[in-house]
Amino acid sequence: MRALYRxxxxxxxxxxxxxxxxxxxxxxxxxxxxxxxxxxQEAVRLWRGGEAIWGDTPRNVPPAWTxxxxxxxxxxxxxxxxxxxxxxxxxxxxGDELAEIDFTFTFDYRFDGFPQELTVFFTSTFxxxxxxxxxxxxxxxxxxxRLGDVTLRPSEAFRxxxxxxxxxxxxxxxxxxxxxxxxxDPARALEGRYELRIAxxxxxxxxxxxxxxxxxGQVHGWAGTDHLRRDLGVALLWGAPIALSFxxxxxxxxxxxxxxxAAMGVWFGGWVDAAIQRITEVNIILPFLPILIMVxxxxxxxxxxxxxxxxxxxxxxxxxxxxRAIFLQVKQAPYIEAARAYGAGNARIIVRYMIPRVVPVLxxxxxxxVPSYVFLEASLAVLGLGDxxxxxxxxxxxxxxxxxxxxxxxxxxxxxxAALLLVTxxxxxxxxxxxxxxFNPRLRxx
Amino acid sequence: MADAAAMTGAxxxxxxxxxxxxxxxxxxxxxxxxxxxxxxxxxVGVYLTVLIANMGGYVDxxxxxxIREGVSLMVGMDPEVRRLPQAEREALLAGLxxxxxxxxxxxxxxxxxxxxxxxxxxTLNLGxxxxxxxxxGSREVxxxxxxxxxxxxxxxxxxxxxxxxxxxxxxxxLSRRYGSWLxxxxxxxxxxSAAPSWFYGIFLILIFAALLGVMPxxxxxxSPPPPHPVDYALSVLRHLVLPVTAIVxxxxxxxxxxxRTFFLIFSSEDYVEMAKAKGLPSQTIERRYVLRPTLPNIVxxxxxxxxxxxxxxxxxxxxxxxxxxxxxxxxxxxxxDVPIIVAATVIYAYLLAITVFxxxxxxxxxxPRVKLDAGGAT
Numbered sequence: 168m169r170a171l172y173r174x175x176x177x178x179x180x181x182x183x184x185x186x187x188x189x190x191x192x193x194x195x196x197x198x199x200x201x202x203x204x205x206x207x208q209e210a211v212r213l214w215r216g217g218e219a220i221w222g223d224t225p226r227n228v229p230p231a232w233t234x235x236x237x238x239x240x241x242x243x244x245x246x247x248x249x250x251x252x253x254x255x256x257x258x259x260x261x262g263d264e265l266a267e268i269d270f271t272f273t274f275d276y277r278f279d280g281f282p283q284e285l286t287v288f289f290t291s292t293f294x295x296x297x298x299x300x301x302x303x304x305x306x307x308x309x310x311x312x313r314l315g316d317v318t319l320r321p322s323e324a325f326r327x328x329x330x331x332x333x334x335x336x337x338x339x340x341x342x343x344x345x346x347x348x349x350x351x352d353p354a355r356a357l358e359g360r361y362e363l364r365i366a367x368x369x370x371x372x373x374x375x376x377x378x379x380x381x382x383x384g385q386v387h388g389w390a391g392t393d394h395l396r397r398d399l400g401v402a403l404l405w406g407a408p409i410a411l412s413f414x415x416x417x418x419x420x421x422x423x424x425x426x427x428x429a430a431m432g433v434w435f436g437g438w439v440d441a442a443i444q445r446i447t448e449v450n451i452i453l454p455f456l457p458i459l460i461m462v463x464x465x466x467x468x469x470x471x472x473x474x475x476x477x478x479x480x481x482x483x484x485x486x487x488x489x490x491r492a493i494f495l496q497v498k499q500a501p502y503i504e505a506a507r508a509y510g511a512g513n514a515r516i517i518v519r520y521m522i523p524r525v526v527p528v529l530x531x532x533x534x535x536x537v538p539s540y541v542f543l544e545a546s547l548a549v550l551g552l553g554d555x556x557x558x559x560x561x562x563x564x565x566x567x568x569x570x571x572x573x574x575x576x577x578x579x580x581x582x583x584x585a586a587l588l589l590v591t592x593x594x595x596x597x598x599x600x601x602x603x604x605x606f607n608p609r610l611r612x613x
Numbered sequence: 614m615a616d617a618a619a620m621t622g623a624x625x626x627x628x629x630x631x632x633x634x635x636x637x638x639x640x641x642x643x644x645x646x647x648x649x650x651x652x653x654x655x656x657v658g659v660y661l662t663v664l665i666a667n668m669g670g671y672v673d674x675x676x677x678x679x680i681r682e683g684v685s686l687m688v689g690m691d692p693e694v695r696r697l698p699q700a701e702r703e704a705l706l707a708g709l710x711x712x713x714x715x716x717x718x719x720x721x722x723x724x725x726x727x728x729x730x731x732x733x734x735x736t737l738n739l740g741x742x743x744x745x746x747x748x749x750g751s752r753e754v755x756x757x758x759x760x761x762x763x764x765x766x767x768x769x770x771x772x773x774x775x776x777x778x779x780x781x782x783x784x785x786x787l788s789r790r791y792g793s794w795l796x797x798x799x800x801x802x803x804x805x806s807a808a809p810s811w812f813y814g815i816f817l818i819l820i821f822a823a824l825l826g827v828m829p830x831x832x833x834x835x836s837p838p839p840p841h842p843v844d845y846a847l848s849v850l851r852h853l854v855l856p857v858t859a860i861v862x863x864x865x866x867x868x869x870x871x872x873r874t875f876f877l878i879f880s881s882e883d884y885v886e887m888a889k890a891k892g893l894p895s896q897t898i899e900r901r902y903v904l905r906p907t908l909p910n911i912v913x914x915x916x917x918x919x920x921x922x923x924x925x926x927x928x929x930x931x932x933x934x935x936x937x938x939x940x941x942x943x944x945x946x947x948x949x950d951v952p953i954i955v956a957a958t959v960i961y962a963y964l965l966a967i968t969v970f971x972x973x974x975x976x977x978x979x980x981p982r983v984k985l986d987a988g989g990a991t
Binding site: 183187256343440445448449450451452453454456458460461462465466535538539542543546549552564567573574576578581582585588589592593595596597600 | 650653654655657658659661662666668671676766800801803804805806808809812813816818822823826830877909919928931932942943946947949954957958961962965966
């Protein structure tokens with residue numbers, strides 16, 4: 168064990184290993200942050216949520232930091248909710264159960280680009296007679312544009328962007344463009360203080376209206392959004408713990424079990440050994456990926472079921488033959504004979520005397536196996552066999568592929584999960600390579 | 614690839630056991646034992662695939678219910694039948710369902726049918742597919758597979774051969790110049806092989822198809838395919854560039870690194886030092902003292918590479934929309950087309966078994982140490 172410790176310390180001599188360890192550490196912290204900041208149930212709820220959760224986020228927009236690299240400043244989402252006191256709301260009773268409720272939404276617009284969509288969501292309480300509202304738009308340069316009238320249901324979305332008559336009145340510009348465009352230069356947005364006034368009328372005693380104005384931005388958060396308006400940040404964040412746990416569990420499960428079975432086969436010999444050899448040969452004939460796909464298609468797409476299948480299929484693989492060759496030599500060593508002489512049992516010999524001898528082979532193999540399993544999970548997700556409830560990096564790539572992200576220029580959608588996958592894989596691979604050189608001096612000498 | 618290398622390792626054990634004085638009987642017995650063992654492995658492997666692809670018999674239930682649904686629908690549409698009394702109509706329905714089930718052999722228990730599947734598969738009697746058909750409209754599994762074989766071979770043979778020879782010669786060059794900046798550069802890049810080829814494929818598509826617009830997004834030819842053969846070939850060539858690049862990039866640095874290390878280990882053998890001491894030119898040393906003894910490994914790697922071509926790469930083909938075997942298998946699994954799944958597996962198993970078997974003899978040809986052992990095998 169002290170030799171192991173010394174070997175790990177020797178890693179410090181390899182700059183690439185230090186870099187790799189640093190990456191792995193950062194990824195682990197990132198994963199821990201994800202698990203702590205968004206609990207598992209919450210992550211699943213957010214990722215599965217529809218319009219109710221993601222109604223106020225724009226569709227398919229890149230992350231906010233892309234603004235640093237572009238000359239035109241794109242807006243992020245502006246959301247003003249009268250229920251949360253983000254608008255001035257006044258109520259004037261006109262008698263005869265009639266009341267006027269006025270809203271003024273004021274906001275500063277300091278972007279060059281235009282919003283993606285403009286929508287006003289109304290929620291109103293009434294018994295029978297539906298309230299009505301009329302909307303007016305005031306630009307910084309003092310123009311006044313009537314947006315229209317609407318009779319409200321308990322929950323009503325007034326989609327300004329879809330009003331074709333308004334579009335005609337604005338001279339053929341789409342409303343979200345026309346309402347913001349600088350009259351001198353219609354390609355740019357006019358900066359300044361905008362106002363949206365809503366004059367509502369309720370016709371009953373206890374009736375009330377609340378309004379929420381959303382100017383959907385062209386950028387969102389630190390990760391952007393997907394085709395279902397979901398914030399990719401949730402999935403990018405939660406992809407880390409899932410990728411790491413899948414990679415680590417699969418690598419541990421596969422390599423430790425393989426080693427135990429190889430040691431047992433060599434130690435007991437005879438039919439145990441023969442059976443292990445034959446099972447391995449049959450397993451090699453079985454096509455690995457197609458079987459995983461079959462399990463995913465036919466039985467269960469749960470990531471944990473697939474993890475178990477991956478481990479089961481990988482136990483009897485080429486590794487068993489490598490370990491067997493080493494154990495065959497170890498078995499002949501005099502200290503094993505000494506152990507038998509003092510009466511050590513089978514289990515003791517295998518665990519205390521044989522297995523420690525393969526640790527030098529085991530550790531690099533283990534670290535190098537992690538990225539391959541991380542990518543295996545992503546591969547399955549790209550084939551559409553991702554876990555149905557969990558957000559993973561592979562599933563983001565799969566969604567992006569399925570919606571033609573590259574074709575339509577939504578590069579952020581593919582690049583972010585891909586970069587995270589690459590960094591994780593690269594970190595483990597760097598450490599694995601360095602460990603290989605530390606533990607196998609023959610490679611180091613030459 | 615490494616998996617199959619392990620299988621040949623087992624044959625090495627057997628060879629040592631059968632060693633000693635060379636006699637034809639010994640070699641024959643070794644051959645027969647080896648053949649039987651390999652065949653048994655193939656049989657068990659294929660049977661397991663049959664079981665998994667049929668979900669242990671559950672697929673039969675799906676087939677039964679789909680027959681019931683189809684027949685009920687067909688009968689329900691017929692006005693003649695609708696006029697019949699209830700009992701008669703149900704008898705007719707039951708009769709039609711029984712005929713359909715008999716046609717598909719569903720009247721027999723699954724266990725028996727699974728052995729029939731196995732027998733057909735092993736005799737390469739691939740049969741007809743259940744859902745998929747070839748582009749020419751055939752339902753013969755043989756035709757479907759043959760049609761997809763050419764694109765797969767084109768893509769993966771180009772990619773893998775390029776990769777193999779680049780890695781081999783790259784490794785040889787680096788082993789001669791180890792410690793140089795080029796050597797360190799390749800070693801530093803070796804961890805990039807942690808990512809699979811489809812992953813690099815996405816990046817390549819992003820850069821060359823989406824951003825620069827100089828390469829196609831995927832597919833094998835432009836659409837519609839150009840009528841003139843020369844144009845057609847050029848179009849295929851253009852579509853081949855990105856996937857082949859992805860295959861090569863994803864593995865080339867690691868492969869060069871492993872070959873380089875492998876050659877380095879062999880270059881530090883005593884007989885190489887001896888040859889150097891004798892003052893032989895470095896080219897002779899390389900050819901006779903380094904390449905010659907490593908030939909069995911090179912041959913093994915090459916042979917295993919050739920059979921991995923068979924299965925293609927499911928995800929790379931999906932990402933590049935390449936009409937190959939990998940996507941066929943994936944498509945077959947999605948619609949549970951058992952005959953195609955089993956056929957692809959059995960052919961792969963046979964190819965693997967034959968290669969492993971032949972490698973024993975190839976070893977004897979290229980490795981003098983084996984020749985001494987097995988004598989008459991050559």
